[in-house]
């Protein structure tokens with residue numbers, strides 16, 4: 001991987017729009033942009049390893065729906081509805097998103113996927129879900145919580161808990177410290193200010209969430225062999241996207257203690 005590819009890998013593992021995403025206002029402002037919203041899906045799915053991340057997230061959302069048949073689902077910060085067109089079995093869904101530009105694209109994509117009757121879409125703020133006058137059995141969100149420091153994450157967990165029915169499920173992505181630290185060390189200067197919280201292991205994750213009233217149900221590894229998987233992707237995507245995606249998927253079936261990320265499932269206790 002050359003210097004640019006390293007930077008790109010790390011940037012994408014962090015924040016696609018770039019820049020310092022460290023607090024409530026900064027994270028929100030990054031996405032209040034027409035071009036960022038319009039280009040988001042193409043950018044996010046351009047690399048085979050990014051596509052694999054997407055596929056695993058969709059698979060885990062679909063697994064929760066298939067196993068628990070949640071009547072009401074909340075997606076927080078859907079962006080341009082990257083996930084919803086691939087999600088199956090939603091009975092009644094609400095998306096809460098802060099960016100009007102993202103909402104516009106999401107609305108178009110839901111319409112095109114024939115899902116406009118299944119998902120409601122509203123402008124809102126994860127730090128204040130009080131205007132949402134509904135309760136849910138399943139809440140999910142991706143590429144949002146990771147950008148915040150502990151105090152803000154706790155406020156988000158509190159808001160989610162306030163809208164989840166007892167026993168309800170909460171699914172989101174968490175970044176592995178060991179792999180991420182290695183990427184940070186290799187990374188070139190351009191995006192050093194991007195913040196993603198990282199976790200050393202299962203017990204650290206469980207402890208953080210237990211303190212906010214959630215029990216850890218399941219951690220799903222994503223990108224078990226990131227160095228090999230991302231190198232394959234950067235070198236060969238342009239000519240052999242489908243075979244590279246297949247190889248990345250196959251490599252992920254080989255267990256590892258150190259994936260790039262986890263998809264983490266919790267239950268409100």
Ligand SMILES: C[S@@+](CC[C@H](N)C(=O)[O-])C[C@H]1O[C@@H](n2cnc3c(N)ncnc32)[C@H](O)[C@@H]1O
Nearest residue numbers: 027028031077078079082098099125126142143
């Ligand atoms: C990196 S994008 C992730 C989009 C989508 N979840 C995905 O995984 O592709 C972050 C999204 O969070 C939204 N966002 C940022 N701050 C927010 C807040 N306080 N409340 C709700 N959404 C927020 C942004 O507008 C943006 O759409």
